[in-house]
Amino acid sequence: MPDGALPVLDVKDLKTVFRTRQGEVHAVNSVSFDLRPGELLGVVGESGSGKSVTMMSLIGLLPTPPAEVRNGQVLFGGKDLLKTDDDTLRAIRGARIGFVFQDPMTSLNPVFSVGYQLMEPLRKHMGMNKAAARKRAQELLELVGIPDAGRRLKDYPHQFSGGMRQRVMIAIALACDPQVLIADEPTTALDVTIQAQILELVKDLRQKLGMAIVWITHDLGVIAGIADRVIVMYGGQIVEHAPVRDLFANPQHPYTRALLETIPKVHGARDDRLRVIEGQPPILGAAPEACPFRARCTHRFERCDRENPPRVPVGPDHDAACFWDAGTGGERDV
Amino acid sequence: MFDLRTDMALVKVHDLKMHFPIYTGVLRRHTGDVKAVDGVSFDIIEGETLGLVGESGCGKSTCGRAVLRLYDITSGSIVIDGDDISTMSQDDLRRKRPTMQMVFQDPQASLNPRMTVAGIIGEPLDEHTKLTKSEREARIYELMDQVGLNRDFANRYPHEFSGGQRQRIGIARALALNPKFIVCDEPIAALDVSIQAQVVNLLEDLQERLGLTYLFISHDLSMVRHIADRVAVMYLGKIVELASRDDLYSDPLHPYTKALLSAVPEPDPTLHDTAERVILTGDVPSPSNPPKGCNFCTRCPAVMDICHRVDPEFLTVRPGRQVACHHYSETKNTNVDQPVT
Numbered sequence: 001m002p003d004g005a006l007p008v009l010d011v012k013d014l015k016t017v018f019r020t021r022q023g024e025v026h027a028v029n030s031v032s033f034d035l036r037p038g039e040l041l042g043v044v045g046e047s048g049s050g051k052s053v054t055m056m057s058l059i060g061l062l063p064t065p066p067a068e069v070r071n072g073q074v075l076f077g078g079k080d081l082l083k084t085d086d087d088t089l090r091a092i093r094g095a096r097i098g099f100v101f102q103d104p105m106t107s108l109n110p111v112f113s114v115g116y117q118l119m120e121p122l123r124k125h126m127g128m129n130k131a132a133a134r135k136r137a138q139e140l141l142e143l144v145g146i147p148d149a150g151r152r153l154k155d156y157p158h159q160f161s162g163g164m165r166q167r168v169m170i171a172i173a174l175a176c177d178p179q180v181l182i183a184d185e186p187t188t189a190l191d192v193t194i195q196a197q198i199l200e201l202v203k204d205l206r207q208k209l210g211m212a213i214v215w216i217t218h219d220l221g222v223i224a225g226i227a228d229r230v231i232v233m234y235g236g237q238i239v240e241h242a243p244v245r246d247l248f249a250n251p252q253h254p255y256t257r258a259l260l261e262t263i264p265k266v267h268g269a270r271d272d273r274l275r276v277i278e279g280q281p282p283i284l285g286a287a288p289e290a291c292p293f294r295a296r297c298t299h300r301f302e303r304c305d306r307e308n309p310p311r312v313p314v315g316p317d318h319d320a321a322c323f324w325d326a327g328t329g330g331e332r333d334v
Numbered sequence: 335m336f337d338l339r340t341d342m343a344l345v346k347v348h349d350l351k352m353h354f355p356i357y358t359g360v361l362r363r364h365t366g367d368v369k370a371v372d373g374v375s376f377d378i379i380e381g382e383t384l385g386l387v388g389e390s391g392c393g394k395s396t397c398g399r400a401v402l403r404l405y406d407i408t409s410g411s412i413v414i415d416g417d418d419i420s421t422m423s424q425d426d427l428r429r430k431r432p433t434m435q436m437v438f439q440d441p442q443a444s445l446n447p448r449m450t451v452a453g454i455i456g457e458p459l460d461e462h463t464k465l466t467k468s469e470r471e472a473r474i475y476e477l478m479d480q481v482g483l484n485r486d487f488a489n490r491y492p493h494e495f496s497g498g499q500r501q502r503i504g505i506a507r508a509l510a511l512n513p514k515f516i517v518c519d520e521p522i523a524a525l526d527v528s529i530q531a532q533v534v535n536l537l538e539d540l541q542e543r544l545g546l547t548y549l550f551i552s553h554d555l556s557m558v559r560h561i562a563d564r565v566a567v568m569y570l571g572k573i574v575e576l577a578s579r580d581d582l583y584s585d586p587l588h589p590y591t592k593a594l595l596s597a598v599p600e601p602d603p604t605l606h607d608t609a610e611r612v613i614l615t616g617d618v619p620s621p622s623n624p625p626k627g628c629n630f631c632t633r634c635p636a637v638m639d640i641c642h643r644v645d646p647e648f649l650t651v652r653p654g655r656q657v658a659c660h661h662y663s664e665t666k667n668t669n670v671d672q673p674v675t
Contacts, residue, residue: 046526046527046528047526161617163617164617191389191390191553191618192389192553192555192594192597192598193389193593193594193597193613193614194389194617195597195599196596196597196599196611196613196614197613197614197615199599200613218526218527219599220527220601221598221599221600221601222599223601224599224600224601224602224603224605224606225599225600225603225606244603245603245604248601248602248603258528259527259528260601262527262528262530262531263527263556263601264556264557264559264560265556265559265600265601265602266555266556266559266583266595266598266600267583267600267605270559270560271560273535273538274531274534274535274560275531276528276531276532276535277528277531278532280496280498280529281526281528
């Protein structure tokens, strides 16, 4: 944050637990990050790493029970979202914080026309009348590149293709000019050529509208193309955080390094054998007393079994939660 | 050269078509066909991996299933290990099944939740062999060792395993009858990145050790580049390009292959700023109503007049490289003096 502007979203020490019959699952453990004005923050991790649950916790979208946000602070516009009442939260969701989910088929309502679903937030949040809302809805569809927008307002979700549906989802999320857009694996269900179209659209919209975006994905390739900063999650924690170029050029956490080595590339040299990360991701049955990656780590110290490493700064705006020092190859003194 | 290759081919598919009829109206009249696979030809040489890539709905999975006669195919011929299975009776086909097996995409859905791991891996042995109880058990343990599953887990149920381990169970089941040819239908699509590499390495190890031949179906171009020796690219029911791995990735010929490769996001931020990208507009047309002429003409960045009228033939343009595109049929024309239809 070179210009010292205040973050639009400031998350501190967030902790979310699911209560199940088999006991508690500690899905998010002391996660802290900020989202700066106009930036695109990438959140990467494998399934079960807690990336979606973190974002859902922020805005109270998790069903309670079984979920319980046990600790933390989420500052948005001077308010702590975890302490506001449901009505205020409802007024913020969909209006000042917009969402795009992974599967556009299941997140659009099949029995209402696309126009109705686009006009709903406009009328609820912005108090527009029907005519004004329709006009704005048409503009939004044009904005996300749907041809013949006026006529397509009357169509139902099943009449759109997957990529077009995701464009509709983006249009709905953008309807009330949100300050923050949270996109949860928005291109994972799409084909690569359609994904490329959506990524271009998002880059274009960012320039036009200037909102801050959180982009959740498991695809490091997508992150490399669009993010400004990246958070890497593993076992419900942030293990590394860095500006995008720094992360790919100079990864510090053993998990990030291993992850970058396991993915095959389409261009450039081809390895004869894929590197693997042996073992399985951890089951988060208890609050972590030790490093969640220790069982799969190639740089494990004795200390890793006893303590959960804190996030230590390793460069400008770059930190990693690890006792191993990638620079010296030895144990870090923290 | 051509003859040499065909002689070594374990699998020969010629002009395979798989059309699904559409019935509409009160009288359920046959009003059209979904041409899921529409005239596909390829050979797979013994011991190699042929990658079959394409976007969802292009017919790659249907093609993989049709090659094993899991469907009654519309037309075409499929020769596997010397036998033409395209017209074989169900009884003969059943006796042929041990040589050709399949690994499915979703290990969750393709394993019976009420059977133990030993039961699942042992089922093909019960069906096709007459092993004694102790022989059967020894074979199950041997298979579990081969795919890296702990023998102690033989009596557990699929839900007790993680996604990657479940896929290993599916692979062990496919290996049970010592097949020569395995169709892997998106075997890693449902797995996490760090687990994908484990399964792909296992498949490669098994191929080396057992001399297996794979048809590897995937939408993941970077993984196919890793595992395949040759790659076929499908679009809307047809193969548009077939080439050796290195040729295809370093010098794609068909405009669709070019667009597909440039659409893959690379995990390298510097490359993103410099690389020139071909962004296709529009969506894949419906296979029940493909466009006239070339199937790709509605989205092709290099479309010509002729593409809207004439469907390009699938021609060998260079040794070992076949492309279905009018941009290359002229080269063929001048080289071999054969008129273009």
